[in-house]
Amino acid sequence: MILARVTGSLTSADKDLELVGYKLLVVQPLGLDDAADGEELIAVDRVDAGVGDKVLVVKEGNAARQITGRDRVPLQAVVVGVVDHVDWLAGEER
C-alpha cells in the first residue's frame, strides 16, 4: 500500500459495466515529507474519502477484486483508509 493525497474526483458516465456504482478519486502518491511522488492515478473510494485527505491506497488488482467482491472488475487501485497520522523518524534520526 502507498500513502497518497486525494486531489480530485472524476465524473465518468460511460464506463465498463463492472465499474458502475463506484466513486472514482484522483490521488497523488506521496513520498517522504508528503512530497508528490510520481503521476496521479485514479482509484476507487471505499472509505468516503474527500479532496485533501491523506489516504491509504492499495495498488493491486487481486486486492481490488476481493474488496469489491466483483471478480472481473478492471481495477488496480482502491482507497482503503483515511490516514490520521504517521509517526516516523524524520530528518537526522533516520
Next chain:
Amino acid sequence: MHFARVLGPLVATAKIPSLRGYRLSWIEPTDARGRPLGGPLVAVDTRQYGPGEWVYFVTSREASLPLRDPFCAVDAAIVGKVDHVDLEDGISTSGAPGAAARTR
C-alpha cells in the same frame, strides 16, 4: 487507472485469435489536467472511443478482465471515458481540448 487521450484507431489484420474482434487504439497517457505525458501505447478498447476523447485505462493483468477471455494476451485496456475532473484547486477539467486525429 490512468488518464489518456485517444490518438486514433490501430489496424492489425494478422493477430492472435484471442484478440480478434477487438478494437485497438493508440493512446497517450495524460495527467489529471489532460496534459500529455508522452510514452504512447496501444490499448484494447471495448467501448468504441474515438480520436481526441479523454479516457482512462488499466494495465497489466486487469486489462484482460473486460474481454471475453480473461487470460487474453493484452496489457492495457480502456475502461471508461472522462466527463470531467474536479480538482482541489477549483479547476474542473473537461475532456475538451481534443487532439486532432492523425494518421501515421
